[in-house]
Amino acid sequence: MVDLLSVLASGILVGTVYAYMAYGLGLIYGVLRVVNLAHGAFLTLGVYVTWWLNTTFGMDPLVSILITVPLGFALGATVERTLVFRLRDSPPVTTLLLLFGVWLIVRNALYLIFGGADRSLLTSYSLESLAVGPLTLSIPRLIVSGFSLLGFVVLALMLKRTWSGLALRAVAQDREAAALSGVPVNRVWAVAFGIGSALAMSAGSLMSLFYSVTPEFGARFLLKSFCVVVLGGLTNIGGILVAGIGLGIAEDLTAFYIHTGYRDVVSFLVLTAALVMRRADSD
Amino acid sequence: MSLLEVRDLKVRRGGVPALRGVTFDVDRREVVALLGANGAGKTTTLRAISDLSRPESGEIRFDGRSIVGVSSTRVVEAGIAHVPEGSRIWPEMTVAENLRLGAYAVRRKGSPAERLDAVFRLLPRLAERAGQLAGTLSGGERQMAAIGRALMASPKLLLMDEPSLGLSPRVVDTVFDTIQEIRRDGVAVLLVEQNVVRALEIAERAYVLEGGRIVRQGSGEELLDDPEVRQAYLGRTAGAGSPGTGD
Numbered sequence: 274m275v276d277l278l279s280v281l282a283s284g285i286l287v288g289t290v291y292a293y294m295a296y297g298l299g300l301i302y303g304v305l306r307v308v309n310l311a312h313g314a315f316l317t318l319g320v321y322v323t324w325w326l327n328t329t330f331g332m333d334p335l336v337s338i339l340i341t342v343p344l345g346f347a348l349g350a351t352v353e354r355t356l357v358f359r360l361r362d363s364p365p366v367t368t369l370l371l372l373f374g375v376w377l378i379v380r381n382a383l384y385l386i387f388g389g390a391d392r393s394l395l396t397s398y399s400l401e402s403l404a405v406g407p408l409t410l411s412i413p414r415l416i417v418s419g420f421s422l423l424g425f426v427v428l429a430l431m432l433k434r435t436w437s438g439l440a441l442r443a444v445a446q447d448r449e450a451a452a453l454s455g456v457p458v459n460r461v462w463a464v465a466f467g468i469g470s471a472l473a474m475s476a477g478s479l480m481s482l483f484y485s486v487t488p489e490f491g492a493r494f495l496l497k498s499f500c501v502v503v504l505g506g507l508t509n510i511g512g513i514l515v516a517g518i519g520l521g522i523a524e525d526l527t528a529f530y531i532h533t534g535y536r537d538v539v540s541f542l543v544l545t546a547a548l549v550m551r552r553a554d555s556d
Numbered sequence: 557m558s559l560l561e562v563r564d565l566k567v568r569r570g571g572v573p574a575l576r577g578v579t580f581d582v583d584r585r586e587v588v589a590l591l592g593a594n595g596a597g598k599t600t601t602l603r604a605i606s607d608l609s610r611p612e613s614g615e616i617r618f619d620g621r622s623i624v625g626v627s628s629t630r631v632v633e634a635g636i637a638h639v640p641e642g643s644r645i646w647p648e649m650t651v652a653e654n655l656r657l658g659a660y661a662v663r664r665k666g667s668p669a670e671r672l673d674a675v676f677r678l679l680p681r682l683a684e685r686a687g688q689l690a691g692t693l694s695g696g697e698r699q700m701a702a703i704g705r706a707l708m709a710s711p712k713l714l715l716m717d718e719p720s721l722g723l724s725p726r727v728v729d730t731v732f733d734t735i736q737e738i739r740r741d742g743v744a745v746l747l748v749e750q751n752v753v754r755a756l757e758i759a760e761r762a763y764v765l766e767g768g769r770i771v772r773q774g775s776g777e778e779l780l781d782d783p784e785v786r787q788a789y790l791g792r793t794a795g796a797g798s799p800g801t802g803d
């Protein structure tokens with residue numbers, strides 16, 4: 274019983290950061306109708322920037338969010354302006370391949386600069402834990418989960434209350450109608466790509482607290498991001514949160530009751546099942 | 557100088573000419589009807605004004621300034637709001653959010669709250685539905701929301717693309733009453749309608765489009781009396797037994 278409870282608790286904690294990590298992918302698809310394969314690049318860059326700031330300046334990963342958020346926004350908006358925007362009239366596969374190219378370049382640049390060795394980042398609280406009743410909860414996981422939820426609250430308020438947020442939602446739902454109300458659609462596209470990338474890079478900062486730092490980081494978590502976004506419904510914050518937590522729990526149950534080695538297979542199976550069911554729905 | 561001047565406008569859609577040289581005017585505070593069969597080019601005309609379709613050649617002047625190649629955003633800022641065909645409200649936003657965002661172009665001018673009050677006074681139904689997702693509205697309410705959203709931009713000219721399409725007769729009445737009130741507030745209206753009689757009854761002037769060209773123009777009354785217009789668009793001749801005009 275205690276085993277099951279702690280598996281569930283840890284699944285929930287990791288699931289919230291999954292949701293946070295995935296949200297940018299859904300936002301960019303919702304607003305631009307572009308599958309951002311460079312999402313993996315931004316996740317990886319976030320981890321490396323955070324690790325580098327930590328080893329060079331001793332900066333805490335949670336503080337480095339103050340850098341990865343604006344940096345991610347600037348890089349994402351630049352990728353949109355210089356690459357995605359120019360291809361807006363070409364077939365979607367062109368954009369897909371281009372963004373895949375961005376990811377490969379980033380990944381190989383990281384291999385070149387830092388090598389392929391797994392690195393990890395240690396803070397004073399990395400190994401701390403908190404006893405809650407019969408459960409022992411990891412402090413970094415609690416913190417990261419809290420930051421993810423906070424990020425969602427900020428994002429939800431932005432989408433609900435600000436002009437930019439309303440404009441983003443309007444462009445996602447009907448681009449021409451948004452243009453007819455004076456929304457500058459081109460700028461909204463850049464902002465959406467910027468926010469999506471800022472979310473991915475800052476997710477990297479958070480996740481550096483308990484995943485190893487490697488150029489393959491993005492590959493590992495891009496698939497999980499797809500899984501969460503497809504299950505949760507692209508731009509639906511609530512749905513994505515539930516899907517992230519669902520995946521987190523499913524993974525931890527698998528790892529605990531079947532085998533740790535199967536953890537990363539779960540998202541693949543769930544994604545396949547979800548896509549097959551979608552297909553069946555639409556037939 | 558008219559408020560809106562369109563001169564020899566040519567627009568291609570999907571590579572095929574949709575407008576082949578269209579010329580017309582809308583004066584200040586005037587309701588002008590743009591009529592024509594399906595595919596005549598009415599929607600394309602409105603889209604060209606709002607920069608959703610780029611003209612091949614020709615001129616569009618608003619308030620004396622050319623707006624060809626001026627972005628949709630700047631067109632709204634200049635004072636032209638557009639109620640698109642099929643209302644096109646944002647279904648997953650509330651009615652209040654739809655209306656608020658309608659004021660995007662003028663968000664730094666005047667008071668959006670006052671404009672919202674004015675829209676609610678004109679369309680009280682929207683006030684009742686304010687918190688509801690726009691996707692849950694009935695067809696008539698959607699059209700009202702689209703009209704309200706366009707009015708939130710404080711336009712001098714309102715483009716309306718078939719606002720009564722698919723609505724029940726009672727709701728059609730409300731739509732036409734609303735257009736009258738909008739005119740009373742000093743806003744000019746360029747009205748595209750299938751409901752030819754109703755449109756000609758409230759319009760000062762009207763133009764008839766056919767195959768991308770203006771084939772007829774005149775005052776609303778003149779066109780209502782025109783036998784060819786009656787034959788083509790009202791499905792009856794002006795011969796014996798036909799009802800009189802202005803009923």
Ligand SMILES: Nc1ncnc2c1ncn2[C@@H]1O[C@H](COP(=O)(O)OP(=O)(O)O)[C@@H](O)[C@H]1O
Binds near residue numbers: 573599600
């Ligand atoms: N999206 C489109 N792509 C290509 N051609 C179009 C498109 N929309 C309309 N057209 C063509 O442009 C012409 C004018 O259409 P439109 O302006 O929609 O007419 P109306 O509004 O008077 O019914 C028609 O011949 C129509 O087939």
Ligand SMILES: [Mg+2]
Binds near residue numbers: 598
């Ligand atoms: Mg039309």
